[in-house]
Amino acid sequence: MAQVSMTVNGKAASGEVEGRTLLSSFLRDQLMLTGTHVGCDTSQCGACVVHVDGQAVKSCTMLAVEAEGADVATIEGQANADGSLNVIQQAFQDHHGLQCGFCTPGMVMSAAALLKDNPKPTETEVREYLEGNICRCTGYHNIVKAIMAASGQDVSAIAAE
Amino acid sequence: MPKDGGIGASSKRREDVRFLTGAGNYTDDINIRGQAYVHFLRSDIAHGTIKSIDTAAAAGMPGVVRIFTGSDFEGVGGMPCGWQVTDRHGQPMQEPAHPILAQGKVRHVGEPVAAVVADTAEQARDAAEAIVLDIDELPAVVDMKAALESGATKVHDDLNDNLCYDWGFVEENKDAVNKAFDDAAHVTSLELVNNRLVANPMEPRVAVGDYAKGTDDSTLYTTSQNPHVIRLLMGAFVLGIPEHKLRVVAPDVGGGFGTKIFHYQEEAFCTFAAKACNRPVKWTSSRSEAFISDAHGRDHVTKIELALDKDNNFTAIRTETHANMGAYLSTFAPSVPTWLHGTLMAGNYKTPLIYVNVKAVFTNTVPVDAYRGAGRPEATFQLERVVDKAARELGVDPIALRRQNFITEFPYATPVAVEYDTGDYHGTMDKLEEMGDFAGFAARRAESEKNGKLRGLGVNCYIEACGIAPSNLVGQLGARAGLYESATVRVNATGGLVVMTGSHSHGQGHETSFAQVVAEMIGIDESMVEIVHGDTANTPMGMGTYGSRSIAVGGSAMVRATEKIINKAKKIASHLLEASEADIELKDGAFSVAGTDKSVAWGDVTLAAYVPHNYPLEDIEPGLEETAFYDPANFTYPSGAYACEVEVDPDTGKVSIERFAAADDFGNIINPMIVTGQVHGGIAQGIGQALLENCAYDENGQLLSASYMDYAMPRADDLPMFAVDHSSQTPCTHNPLGVKGCGEAGAIGSPPAVVNAVVDALQSAGKDVTHIDMPLSPDRVWTAMNG
Amino acid sequence: MYNFDVVKPTRIADAVKELSDSTESQPLGGGQTLIPTLKQRLASPDKLVSLSGIDEMRGICTGEDGSICVGGATNHATVAAEAGGYPALAATAAHIGDPAVRNRGTIGGSLANNDPSACYPAAALGSGATIKTNTREIAADDYFQGMFATALDEGEIITEVRFPVPEKANYQKFVQPASRFALVGVFVSKYADGVRVAITGASNDGVFRWTEAEAALSSNFSADAIDGLSLSGDDMISDLHGTGEYRAHLCAVMTKRAVAAAA
Numbered sequence A: 001m002a003q004v005s006m007t008v009n010g011k012a013a014s015g016e017v018e019g020r021t022l023l024s025s026f027l028r029d030q031l032m033l034t035g036t037h038v039g040c041d042t043s044q045c046g047a048c049v050v051h052v053d054g055q056a057v058k059s060c061t062m063l064a065v066e067a068e069g070a071d072v073a074t075i076e077g078q079a080n081a082d083g084s085l086n087v088i089q090q091a092f093q094d095h096h097g098l099q100c101g102f103c104t105p106g107m108v109m110s111a112a113a114l115l116k117d118n119p120k121p122t123e124t125e126v127r128e129y130l131e132g133n134i135c136r137c138t139g140y141h142n143i144v145k146a147i148m149a150a151s152g153q154d155v156s157a158i159a160a161e
Numbered sequence B: 001m002p003k004d005g006g007i008g009a010s011s012k013r014r015e016d017v018r019f020l021t022g023a024g025n026y027t028d029d030i031n032i033r034g035q036a037y038v039h040f041l042r043s044d045i046a047h048g049t050i051k052s053i054d055t056a057a058a059a060g061m062p063g064v065v066r067i068f069t070g071s072d073f074e075g076v077g078g079m080p081c082g083w084q085v086t087d088r089h090g091q092p093m094q095e096p097a098h099p100i101l102a103q104g105k106v107r108h109v110g111e112p113v114a115a116v117v118a119d120t121a122e123q124a125r126d127a128a129e130a131i132v133l134d135i136d137e138l139p140a141v142v143d144m145k146a147a148l149e150s151g152a153t154k155v156h157d158d159l160n161d162n163l164c165y166d167w168g169f170v171e172e173n174k175d176a177v178n179k180a181f182d183d184a185a186h187v188t189s190l191e192l193v194n195n196r197l198v199a200n201p202m203e204p205r206v207a208v209g210d211y212a213k214g215t216d217d218s219t220l221y222t223t224s225q226n227p228h229v230i231r232l233l234m235g236a237f238v239l240g241i242p243e244h245k246l247r248v249v250a251p252d253v254g255g256g257f258g259t260k261i262f263h264y265q266e267e268a269f270c271t272f273a274a275k276a277c278n279r280p281v282k283w284t285s286s287r288s289e290a291f292i293s294d295a296h297g298r299d300h301v302t303k304i305e306l307a308l309d310k311d312n313n314f315t316a317i318r319t320e321t322h323a324n325m326g327a328y329l330s331t332f333a334p335s336v337p338t339w340l341h342g343t344l345m346a347g348n349y350k351t352p353l354i355y356v357n358v359k360a361v362f363t364n365t366v367p368v369d370a371y372r373g374a375g376r377p378e379a380t381f382q383l384e385r386v387v388d389k390a391a392r393e394l395g396v397d398p399i400a401l402r403r404q405n406f407i408t409e410f411p412y413a414t415p416v417a418v419e420y421d422t423g424d425y426h427g428t429m430d431k432l433e434e435m436g437d438f439a440g441f442a443a444r445r446a447e448s449e450k451n452g453k454l455r456g457l458g459v460n461c462y463i464e465a466c467g468i469a470p471s472n473l474v475g476q477l478g479a480r481a482g483l484y485e486s487a488t489v490r491v492n493a494t495g496g497l498v499v500m501t502g503s504h505s506h507g508q509g510h511e512t513s514f515a516q517v518v519a520e521m522i523g524i525d526e527s528m529v530e531i532v533h534g535d536t537a538n539t540p541m542g543m544g545t546y547g548s549r550s551i552a553v554g555g556s557a558m559v560r561a562t563e564k565i566i567n568k569a570k571k572i573a574s575h576l577l578e579a580s581e582a583d584i585e586l587k588d589g590a591f592s593v594a595g596t597d598k599s600v601a602w603g604d605v606t607l608a609a610y611v612p613h614n615y616p617l618e619d620i621e622p623g624l625e626e627t628a629f630y631d632p633a634n635f636t637y638p639s640g641a642y643a644c645e646v647e648v649d650p651d652t653g654k655v656s657i658e659r660f661a662a663a664d665d666f667g668n669i670i671n672p673m674i675v676t677g678q679v680h681g682g683i684a685q686g687i688g689q690a691l692l693e694n695c696a697y698d699e700n701g702q703l704l705s706a707s708y709m710d711y712a713m714p715r716a717d718d719l720p721m722f723a724v725d726h727s728s729q730t731p732c733t734h735n736p737l738g739v740k741g742c743g744e745a746g747a748i749g750s751p752p753a754v755v756n757a758v759v760d761a762l763q764s765a766g767k768d769v770t771h772i773d774m775p776l777s778p779d780r781v782w783t784a785m786n787g
Numbered sequence C: 001m002y003n004f005d006v007v008k009p010t011r012i013a014d015a016v017k018e019l020s021d022s023t024e025s026q027p028l029g030g031g032q033t034l035i036p037t038l039k040q041r042l043a044s045p046d047k048l049v050s051l052s053g054i055d056e057m058r059g060i061c062t063g064e065d066g067s068i069c070v071g072g073a074t075n076h077a078t079v080a081a082e083a084g085g086y087p088a089l090a091a092t093a094a095h096i097g098d099p100a101v102r103n104r105g106t107i108g109g110s111l112a113n114n115d116p117s118a119c120y121p122a123a124a125l126g127s128g129a130t131i132k133t134n135t136r137e138i139a140a141d142d143y144f145q146g147m148f149a150t151a152l153d154e155g156e157i158i159t160e161v162r163f164p165v166p167e168k169a170n171y172q173k174f175v176q177p178a179s180r181f182a183l184v185g186v187f188v189s190k191y192a193d194g195v196r197v198a199i200t201g202a203s204n205d206g207v208f209r210w211t212e213a214e215a216a217l218s219s220n221f222s223a224d225a226i227d228g229l230s231l232s233g234d235d236m237i238s239d240l241h242g243t244g245e246y247r248a249h250l251c252a253v254m255t256k257r258a259v260a261a262a263a
Helices: A023-030 A087-094 A104-117 A123-132 A141-150 B016-020 B121-129 B171-183 B227-239 B265-277 B287-293 B376-394 B398-405 B425-435 B438-450 B471-476 B510-522 B550-576 B602-610 B672-692 B745-764 B778-786 C012-021 C034-039 C076-082 C087-093 C107-113 C120-127 C211-219 C244-261
Strands: A002-008 A011-017 A049-052 A055-058 A071-073 B036-042 B048-054 B064-069 B112-118 B132-137 B163-169 B186-194 B206-212 B217-222 B246-249 B281-284 B300-308 B314-326 B353-362 B454-463 B485-491 B497-501 B529-532 B584-587 B590-593 B599-601 B625-630 B639-648 B655-665 B723-725 C005-007 C025-028 C047-050 C060-062 C068-071 C130-133 C137-139 C158-163 C168-175 C182-191 C194-200
Touching (some): A023 A049, A055 A104, A087 A104, A104 A123, A104 A141, B036 B287, B048 B112, B064 B121, B112 B121, B163 B171, B171 B314, B171 B353, B206 B265, B227 B246, B265 B281, B300 B376, B314 B376, B376 B454, B376 B745, B398 B425, B398 B454, B425 B454, B425 B639, B425 B655, B438 B639, B454 B745, B497 B510, B510 B529, B510 B550, B550 B584, B550 B602, B590 B602, B655 B672, B655 B745, B672 B745, B778 C244, C012 C025, C068 C107, C076 C087, C087 C120, C087 C182, C120 C158, C120 C168, C168 C244
Parallel strands (some): C005 C047
Antiparallel strands (some): A002 A011, B186 B300, B206 B281, B485 B497, B485 B625, B590 B599, C060 C068, C130 C137, C130 C158
């Protein structure tokens, strides 16, 4: 067992982990941050995406010990300080960018990473950026629309509701 | 102007807030103090005789609580099948035993053979690896037609053969259908495969069994679309636990698409083991495990023939389908290729004679059951493909041929035993032609060709049947369950309501849309209505969510219960207002006396119900809580017309979806935003089936597409934006909301549009390609073009 | 996963020592292939030696001869963003995996694994890169030795990969629709002394050079030069996603496209 310490959503967090403990397991099982989901075991689905030192990573494909000293951000830390939904979260609700909600934490975290690097992405850029995030419910239409809306772009010309 | 609340408003989903902040409560988020973990040792061969299972070494491994094998379940019921089909000769289907853990033989890769319960999940897996399995491998039965040849290896030694049933529908019409083919001016025939799919909700299945020794109560937390159905099946048929001692909870569920309807071995195991070990027992499926243990979908091989007269009127349809059941009968498997498929073979057309033959076959593969659409996509695909092929053979416009044969008068009794109540097929087609800008297609094709691409346009119609019912009819058809829905409406003293529905929401947004209905009926704000679902402890016996039934059946039950509430509240109001009950009107959350300015607020009435000081106690009881069970008189029949435009890269065979339009008729709409989202998701799954998804086995019964590395899930960059319209509305005539259901439409309507479009593109380049089996992957398209 | 220890040295020499201390140890780059492999319990190292803490193995520089040098522990996102001196290399890195994978996966990890469908082997072989390890320098032509096989010895670490910058180059990836690895990927580069064409995804022997195409393109660097050339599908991968014949066909199509797009 090894001691691991990191900052998670702005707060110090530490725990005892095995070498094989995944960052996703550490977050879910030890820190009880169950918003980070695990939807596959081949690093494809992206339900587990969190930010490590500002970069989107798949927390199911990173060892917890590799996050020693890192600044980790998860879905639980995304809302505004007053608890209201942040711009991306609000856009997902406004544009019906989620249904069952299981892929949603990863989608929101990937969207945040995209908009940090590319504040006004095109539809094609959004779709390409989401290559590593699988959603089975929405057909992506409203996710793409929500992310573009969150970037401040006018999405009223995009079809429907 | 769009409404800002109530029926017809695009109310934002209240459930989103918890999902967007990581505060959802999915089954894997549930951990019970002291819980142990189970790892299932699964067969890695498709077919074999179990010679021995040596657990001695494993039992001594660290953390092991107990190891179970099939012998621990002797005397325990097997997994039940919920639908018995009667064959062409009046005989019941062959129904094999389906053990919780394999007994004697293994029959598919992934079948659980042993289960290790240990302190941690990794310890359970470590110990499972130490179990020594000795299995004599037998030849695997994979191909359905070979499985039916005489002398074929049998999947189940105690059955006559691998034929589950040979179903004919309508058997009495067979000779007349054959004669119509003899008399036909033109016959178009097509052989096709409806590819096997894996549902792949993003949340893998999870089960947590808990047992309270002091009270002998069992609780199962599970990823289910229908917790009451699980409670009934598992309690009554598998474990022998009375329903009052068994609670099943399906909390937030991360998508289902059919595959979370069924009762699975892992659920029964965790419930059983929690009592046997006197510890909570948890199982979390990995995605790899899901591929070999979640029931698969589709997997039909069909020959369809369409007869036309000299004026191109459809005169008869004849089909022969082989439907894969897999190794065992999953909960509702037998109903899918029969009553959910044969009854839809009329489609949108007034074909007078139809005969459907289905041979259901056992193979050494994962069981196959309902997946989004369940039988209806298979019916629609073959029908809309053969109609398209007929149009091309006859040199007529595919839309014109469809329009010529549309059913236009309702109600309409089809020759396949159902009666469509309403519809307007020309209306949705008109809408589609407008949305799809078909007039501009030639110019778009020219532009594509300039860029070295082929462009095709595919159109099709679909009819769906939702809310399968009534119960007494489906009972005659073999269902071993009722198909009603329930709701309890509990009004609190201060006027807020809790609706406990037997429907289950796993992405459909019931917590929002159901509240809209009740709020509209009473005239109060949606925020005053809370929707509770998913827990047998606090909801009335319900049948759950599948088959696009929730609003049509569950919503109707809720309306009936709310009507009872309103009727009682009117009695109370008439007392408070000292007026005749007949004169009381409810509007905008207040009761008034017709023609006067006397009124009493909703909250005053509800308070009176619970503080009955000024109250007609001699006439009515205190309190305001009502339950209703709603059993529909008929299916509902959504319909629509879909159009897809593709580009095909002739050098690589790669197909890209350039435009997609869907014009649906769902009757009345509660929340247009949610309905549109349901259609988007269905279309994506249909395009996935048409272009990407291929669940394939090799000849030894090994699953070739066993992870996302080989099973191609649709991703954001595989899909375009969709144009979706549901302004064509012919309300259902037999339910109180006039609703029809929308969950499966997209998955039913889209595959033929895609394939029709690709065939159109290839024929535009002079290729003699009339059909390609799904998925239309680049290699298949290229091979078809160059073969 | 089986359990293992993880060490995180900060110097190459320490990493080498950690690896030599145990025969069951294994280097850990970004883990984007290794961790899924461990999850399937297809490997059972007793110790993983993380290379992510070694600063001297990270980053991109330009060598004295103008070549682009990429540290072995540099992730794909960094190459995509910072290898502007070799645009085709940056573009190749920008399409490996997905964004989250690119933030973790490393060039050294990818080349050490030598997945027959990975992109970097095509870039390295197609550029005539030099794979620098803790002990030696290996020419790409000598490095790749078949599917998942390389010239690396036990415990040898890729510390840097040096890419000579061509006049023109391009990588065309035709993706396998599920994994998004290359069903066929072709890296074409034009140097003063000739053209290299390296193909990944197609062959049962892993990444390879299409010498016939190289010869044709060396005398006439245009897509037309590929007309009439073809590879046999007999020794190509044949699976759910495409036959050997189809892959062979794609090799020619993607080569032509890479030539046409080369910049």
